[in-house]
Amino acid sequence: xxxxxxxxxxxxxxxxxxxxxxxxxxxxxxxxxxxxxxxxxxxxxxxxxxxxxxxxxxxxxxxxxxxxxxxxxxxxxxxxxxxxxxxxxxxxxxxxxxxxxxxxxxxxxxxxxxxxxxxxxxxxxxxxxxxxxxxxxxxxxxxxxxxxxxxxxxxxxxxxxxxxxxxxxxxxxxxxxxxxxxxx
Numbered sequence: 130x131x132x133x134x135x136x137x138x139x140x141x142x143x144x145x146x147x148x149x150x151x152x153x154x155x156x157x158x159x160x161x162x163x164x165x166x167x168x169x170x171x172x173x174x175x176x177x178x179x180x181x182x183x184x185x186x187x188x189x190x191x192x193x194x195x196x197x198x199x200x201x202x203x204x205x206x207x208x209x210x211x212x213x214x215x216x217x218x219x220x221x222x223x224x225x226x227x228x229x230x231x232x233x234x235x236x237x238x239x240x241x242x243x244x245x246x247x248x249x250x251x252x253x254x255x256x257x258x259x260x261x262x263x264x265x266x267x268x269x270x271x272x273x274x275x276x277x278x279x280x281x282x283x284x285x286x287x288x289x290x291x292x293x294x295x296x297x298x299x300x301x302x303x304x305x306x307x308x309x310x311x312x313x
Contacts, residue, residue, distance in 0.1 A: 149205035149212065159269045164203040166262035167283075171196040173255035180248035185297055188226055192286065195219050202279050203266065215278045223285045230292040235301035241291075244305040245298035252294035259287045 140146070145153045146161060154161060171193055178189050198213055205212040243253030263283035269275050295301045 149201060152206075159265065160203060160206075160273065163262065163265040163269045163275075164200045166258065166265050167196055167200045167203065170255055170258040170262050170286075171200075173251065173258045177248060177251035177255050180246070180251055181297065185248065185293060188289075188293065191222070192289070195282065199279055199282060202276050203269075206274060208274065214276050215282045217278055217281075220278065220282045220285050223282070223289045227285070227289050227292050230296050233300050234292065234295050235304075237301070237304075239306040239308070241295065242305040242307050243294075245294075245303045248297035249294040249303070252290050252297060256287050256290035256294065259283055259290060263287065 141156065144156050146156050147153055148160065174189050174193050174196070178186055178193075181189060195215070198219070199215050201213040202215050243257075244250050263280065266275060266280050266283060270277075270280065295304055298304045
């Protein structure tokens with residue numbers, strides 16, 4: 130378990146930060162950008178949870194914990210023995226939850242616009258933040274070793290949040306649908 134006794138260290142005042150293993154990098158390093166976006170997604174989920182209850186809130190609580198695992202995974206280079214890693218079982222759980230939600234949802238007749246209920250709107254914000262984290266993680270993987278399961282998890286998570294947003298729009302009945310060319 131992590132124990133923090135002091136919140137500020139002044140170590141980042143020069144534009145650098147430490148990775149999980151202690152290596153110092155610039156704060157705009159692609160690895161920091163990737164796990165920073167994961168942190169942003171986690172914060173967006175915290176806001177979404179203010180509008181969720183029951184099963185939705187329970188799923189989001191598990192996902193928030195997973196996102197801390199994912200941030201820890203990304204902040205430690207792959208070759209570090211004993212580092213916390215995202216594992217396939219975490220992505221499998223998301224897939225099972227997506228499939229269960231899909232059974233309850235009305236069929237889509239158009240693309241969905243972010244909105245409807247407050248919970249749905251916030252979940253769409255979180256979904257797009259997860260997509261950014263995924264893009265940054267893929268970019269990082271082009272020049273550094275990244276656990277492929279971390280990228281799989283992010284990809285599946287955005288699908289999960291899309292379905293969860295629909296579930297929080299009266300199982301899709303309250304979805305705001307795109308009407309192509311409606312404002313011409």
